[in-house]
Amino acid sequence: MGLLPVLEWASRNASFGGPSGGSGPLSGPWYSTHKTQLLGVLLAAASNVLISVSLSIQKCAHLRLACQAEPKPYYTSKLWWCGITLLGLGEVGNFTAYGFAPIDTVAPLGCVSVIGSAFISVLFLKKTMRAADILGGTLTVTGTYLLVTFAPYISQELTARQVQNYLVSWPFLVYSILEIIIFCILLYFYKRKAVKHIVILLMMVALLASLTVIAVKAVASMITLSAKGKMQLTYPVFYIMIVLMATSCAFQVKFLNQAMHLYEATEVVPINFVFFTTSAIISGAIFYREFQNAALLSMFMFLFGCLLSFLGVFVIARHKKKAHLQIPFIDCGHVPGQKMTGKIQPDTHSSHYGTLNNEDDSVKSQS
Numbered sequence: 001m002g003l004l005p006v007l008e009w010a011s012r013n014a015s016f017g018g019p020s021g022g023s024g025p026l027s028g029p030w031y032s033t034h035k036t037q038l039l040g041v042l043l044a045a046a047s048n049v050l051i052s053v054s055l056s057i058q059k060c061a062h063l064r065l066a067c068q069a070e071p072k073p074y075y076t077s078k079l080w081w082c083g084i085t086l087l088g089l090g091e092v093g094n095f096t097a098y099g100f101a102p103i104d105t106v107a108p109l110g111c112v113s114v115i116g117s118a119f120i121s122v123l124f125l126k127k128t129m130r131a132a133d134i135l136g137g138t139l140t141v142t143g144t145y146l147l148v149t150f151a152p153y154i155s156q157e158l159t160a161r162q163v164q165n166y167l168v169s170w171p172f173l174v175y176s177i178l179e180i181i182i183f184c185i186l187l188y189f190y191k192r193k194a195v196k197h198i199v200i201l202l203m204m205v206a207l208l209a210s211l212t213v214i215a216v217k218a219v220a221s222m223i224t225l226s227a228k229g230k231m232q233l234t235y236p237v238f239y240i241m242i243v244l245m246a247t248s249c250a251f252q253v254k255f256l257n258q259a260m261h262l263y264e265a266t267e268v269v270p271i272n273f274v275f276f277t278t279s280a281i282i283s284g285a286i287f288y289r290e291f292q293n294a295a296l297l298s299m300f301m302f303l304f305g306c307l308l309s310f311l312g313v314f315v316i317a318r319h320k321k322k323a324h325l326q327i328p329f330i331d332c333g334h335v336p337g338q339k340m341t342g343k344i345q346p347d348t349h350s351s352h353y354g355t356l357n358n359e360d361d362s363v364k365s366q367s
Helices: 003-013 029-066 076-096 104-126 133-148 158-165 170-189 196-225 234-262 263-285 298-316 359-366
Strands: none
Touching: 003 029, 029 076, 029 104, 076 234, 104 133, 104 196, 104 263, 104 298, 133 298, 158 196, 158 234, 170 196, 170 263, 196 234, 196 263, 234 263
């Protein structure tokens, strides 16, 4: 209830019109105008909380299976399937939220799942509450409050004809050409030069994600209108958007899994959140023109809220302790005919394995 008056005040700043009438935030023209967007915000927040709960349940299932004398496959665990079901419900809720609220509002709310995972792990996985969790959570909640409060308001009833007009508009065409050029350059370094730096991988994920959120919002909006009786599913653009959504999402998952395989989750999570949110905001502003009628102060406060959310996610993720092996080296014992000068340890910066002295190599070096 405390969020509604602030949203009312923000809506006045975000438009050129005057204050709306009505005797209260739940009555009159204000509520009838903003109830759809408010529903999308609440649905996105609840869905991200559900996702964080599902991830914690899956982690708990894996820990239980690891403690068993005869470990079973994770897909045989009912607890794991419970977590997967909640994850699916959360993703469906996020998908539906794009039909009610702007991309610029729904995408940054992904930070709710980061906060939820940090605090739920303390309750269910018995982890220690750290000062970084409290600080990061405070920054993220403050940022989320600002970006929801000052988010731009646009009409969410997007028809198929409107989506068609947006697809052929010159701002989106220029944006698409630039995005394709940047993606091809990154893909060249990734494929030809074998450069798998985390920034390159997650930038490709973000570029694909910008197309995904555009398609998701279009599909969700057309389905919502069709459910209200305004049939939109007969237009070819609906199926074009479904193909774009599925294709971009599949390649996005591919590159994200590659990043998770090569780097720590504490590095991937905050960088991916920042890149994804930034690309989603830019694509929403260009394709759906979500900042077209926003006041300068509202835009500044919205971006400041995003910055606080980014900082909070970095604080939560980056200060987690990395897991270390109990044995910091591989002790292979004494090798016959060789002189041991140190522990045998793989060197990631060299092609040699260990620190054994080879007599043949010493003779070659002397000659």
